[in-house]
Amino acid sequence: MSWLLAAAIVLPLACGILGLLLRPHRAMQQAVSLVAGIAHLGIATSLLVTVWREGILVVQVGGWPAPFGITLVADHLSAAMVLITSVMGAATIVYALCDIDERALVKDFHPPLQALIGAVCGAFLTGDIFNLYVWFEVMLIASLALLISGGRKAQLDGAVRYAALSLVATTLFLSGIGLLYGMTGTLNMADLHLRVQQVENQGLLSVVAILFIVAFGIKAAVFPLFFWLPASYHTPKVAVSAIFAGLLTKVGVYSMIRVFTLIFTHDVGYTHGILLWTAGLTMVTGVLGAASHNELRRILSFHIISQIGYMVLGLALFTPLALVGAVFYILHHIIVKANLFFVAGAAERLSGSSDLKTLGGVYREQPLLAALFFVPAFSLAGFPPLSGFWAKLLVIKASVESQQYWIAAVALAVGLLTMYSMTKIWVNGIWKARPASAEKPPPLSRANRALLLGPIICLAAMTLAIGLWPGPLYDLAERAGHEVMDPSNYVEAVLGRSETAALGAGAGVGE
């Protein structure tokens, strides 16, 4: 079943290329993208099922044995992230059929989107740290192509900020990899786990760890490195914003979790202590930023930052329960956040505005949309019995158990402020009557309405389902969390039993 790992990466990339070749034929291009999205969903589902049944799947690319070649690894965390990626991909493709309907834009949308999905899956599945850098760059190029498609002034402005900070991040990442390679002589993450324990200069290891914190911190948009996100995420088309909001920052968080459980665990008090402060400040600044804005997508962009804080908090506490919480939080958040952007876009299409000052009357005119906003919005704020409640409960319980009461208090207060912000949208955007000055846009055709609302309904149903039956997702998060906390299984799966034992006993360099 190991071909599943490669297929999860190759299929979207191949369909991206096919999409480029089909540029003159809009309908065919859309059809290819749609079929690819659904096929990817099938592959990702069977990948997760296989990992669930059989444990960690490993592919040595090109048949080169583990520490020398590039390894693809699917543990529970990776497989779950790949599945959620393809859910987001499929939802975005369907939503974009209506949202991106200008002829000039369609042909530039599907190829980079497929490339983005492939790159994100590559980042989740790779077991090689340099390969992770390569996927980061593929992701960056694909996302830049999506970001500037259309070429409005605001998009160019946002893209400059996004590109600038992202490139600084990847350069720091690359420098970190170089130094790490200099110290250990390996790039395989499982091998690194064993080799870093033998590094004499542990101080230099901490320096490299900080480089990685900054690099992934920019990608994940944590305090104080988040400025590119609210500057760019509201500028492109809604479908693009939604997939960015759902996936991109979470790749940063995922990489942080991977690296800071597998490689940099030599001085947890120092590195994870920094992460703890970062998490707290990220939560607070994000939610305060959200409170100060009036445009729907800009509010939601700031909420991404604030929610990233909770995930980093799970990693920073570094207990099994906290990591279970972090994984649960990521999976729940991707669904909810992308859905909120979808709803914001639908509100703009159906009611004519995305600014709280001119938006209104949604509850009266579009009761279904109002209900669909309610589910993800109040899930984000942590209302029981929606999915966000369980995610917050896990993270806060973990922080109380590790006796970090102040951070638990911060997390609760930020939850309250999130609720304030969502209530502000609800009262000003959804509930209040349509302002006299605002014009009603022309109604959408029935088919377009279905394309816009279909993905929103599916994602809202998932949020509700997770909220009412958190058991299955909790089990998955529990397995994933325990697996990353105790990497021995991961290392054994990648390197094989004998080498692990030999290196673990300090017998020196392997074959």
Add this chain to the structure above:
Amino acid sequence: METVIAVLVGVLMASSVYLMLRRNLVRFVLGLALISHTANLLIFSSGGLQARFPPLITPGELVPGPDVANALPQALMLTAIVISFSVFAFLLVLAFRTYQRLETVDPDSMRSAEPMAAGAGVDGSVSGGPQ
């Protein structure tokens, strides 16, 4: 040799940071190009800088001889150079298009994505720079 490279990396890093802190998009892009070279040199020196033999396997043998150089850092660098080159090309075009559309290269006066007047609070108060 390592000392020379270390100093060179330091100087390059300092110059690229200086360039990136200028209020000019073109200089920023040049700074980014320079900083990627810095990272490449860092990888290069991390592989160890000694005069050794090329990593070629003589006919009839299965492994290279003892004193061969480590080829991996160079393979990494090559990958990184190709990537940074294409990204640099993209950035140049992006900077040029931005200059055409916004008619400025000063990032402080690009306020299309985050207009000063629109936001209550954060936007208005953060910077009092010229618009």
